[in-house]
Amino acid sequence: MAIKRVMVIGAGQMGAGIAQVAAQAGFEVLLHDANETALDKGMQRIEKLLIRAVQKTRITDEEKTSTLNNLKRAEKLEDARTCDLVIEAIVENMDVKTKLFRELDEIALAHTILATNTSSLPITEIAAVTKRPEQVIGMHFMNPVPVMKLVEVIRGIQTNDETYEKIAQMADKLGKTAVEVADFPGFAANRILMPMINEAIYAVYEGVASPEDIDTVMKLGMNHPMGPLELADFIGLDTCLYIMEVLYDGFADSKYRPCPLLRKYVKAGWLGKKSGRGFYVYN
Ligand SMILES: NC(=O)c1ccc[n+]([C@@H]2O[C@H](COP(=O)([O-])OP(=O)(O)OC[C@H]3O[C@@H](n4cnc5c(N)ncnc54)[C@H](O)[C@@H]3O)[C@@H](O)[C@H]2O)c1
Known part of the structure; x- marks a missing residue:
């Protein structure tokens, strides 16, 4: 199944940037954060950056409007059930991330890919807490996401080829260059x-x-x-x-x-x- 609807979890520096580029590329995006104030701030930051991009004539007013139309707040994690891809960009802590991946594994439909933007934690270990380790993958964006062209796509030991191909294509649609990396400490970057x-x-x-x-x-x-x-x-x-x-x-x-x-x-x-x-x- 093609990726159309994406949930980004964590509306901080990275999550807001990922949600922005995905909405700009035409995906339906849900942005979620456990902290409501952080979610408000993330949504506001995206709108501000888009307004600035229009002022600098980097995008048109129509592009700004369609990007904002593609982007919705998600108050509940359960909304992940409607998505083809979930990209996690929460705090860099293995216990917190594995707790979230266990919950997502219960909520998400069978075809849904679960990706993590971790900059250092082993993908294989995160994948192992789910019943779909072949559909768990690292998608390591660089900061600031709207500017930086690279995405390291990290395969856990069980990640299958179909998941890798879909995520590499997704990165391409976001205007990024994907580099395939194996799951070793620090990845490549x-x-x-x-x-x-x-x-x-x-x-x-x-x-x-x-x-x-x-x-x-x-x-x-x-x-x-x-x-x-x-x-x-x-x-x-x-x-x-x-x-x-x-x-x-x-x-x-x-x-x-x-x-x-x-x-x-x-x-x-x-x-x-x-x-x-x-x-x-x-x-
Ligand atoms: N900052 C960077 O330069 C950078 C670069 C690449 C990757 N990363 C990775 O991206 C991830 C996020 O980093 P960041 O800099 O955006 O952090 P951040 O602190 O700016 O944002 C994290 C957000 O996650 C939310 N959050 C925490 N626990 C949550 C939970 N259980 N459920 C839902 N939301 C939760 C917080 O409220 C916060 O808004 C980390 O894994 C980090 O290693 C960061």
């Missing part, structure tokens, strides 16, 4: 990005150069649009540490050891841009 960020932090820790100079090396020397420490502050240092722990534990390999300076910053509450201080100070 974070397995490569996070050790680079961690190494940049080691360079600060060992006094090789200042954060500003390290970022300059990578921007001017490697043509990176942002330096690794600027990027770490943007992502959140707690998130960077969390993903390094996933790599370190998942591979049991010392090459992924989180830098002690990263741990110290997180302990101090220096989480980057969101807390006002990380490798840089923000107003």
Whole structure:
């Protein structure tokens, strides 16, 4: 059965972005959040971004209206019963995600695909709590979703080819490029990005150069649009540490050891841009 109706669960940074691009691509989208205020905020954020896109002539007023018509609030999780695909974008916590997937498995129709936007948790383990592990898959969007072109499509050990094909086609319809990735810690994007960020932090820790100079090396020397420490502050240092722990534990390999300076910053509450201080100070 073709994917027509999609439920996105979690109306935060990622979920609202995913709901927006799916509604823009013509899918019927239901956006759900356990927290009503978060759902209100997510819906408002989408409308604001669409208004801005019209002002900047990136989309027409008609496109804005049809996108908003395609998008509905879902107060109840039970509305997942009407959907062909559910994309979960809730908090990055295995217990909370597996509880939700158990519930969704009971609610959703037999053909429905259950996808997760997790950035680090094993798809195989999430799939294993359902009675449809072959229809569970990772769909890892990048932040901000309306701008970034990549979706890592992660196959759990039991994900079948039909599910993979449908999700790769869906990513294409959303205007994204899908890359097929196997289910190993950090998938591909974070397995490569996070050790680079961690190494940049080691360079600060060992006094090789200042954060500003390290970022300059990578921007001017490697043509990176942002330096690794600027990027770490943007992502959140707690998130960077969390993903390094996933790599370190998942591979049991010392090459992924989180830098002690990263741990110290997180302990101090220096989480980057969101807390006002990380490798840089923000107003
Ligand atoms: N932020 C990023 O850069 C990024 C990038 C790629 C993937 N991800 C992944 O996307 C997911 C969401 O991240 P985010 O940054 O959007 O988080 P966020 O905190 O902005 O939003 C999460 C939302 O989920 C809701 N929620 C929590 N538990 C719920 C439940 N049981 N049922 C329904 N709603 C629930 C919260 O109310 C909140 O609105 C995480 O798995 C994260 O790892 C994040």
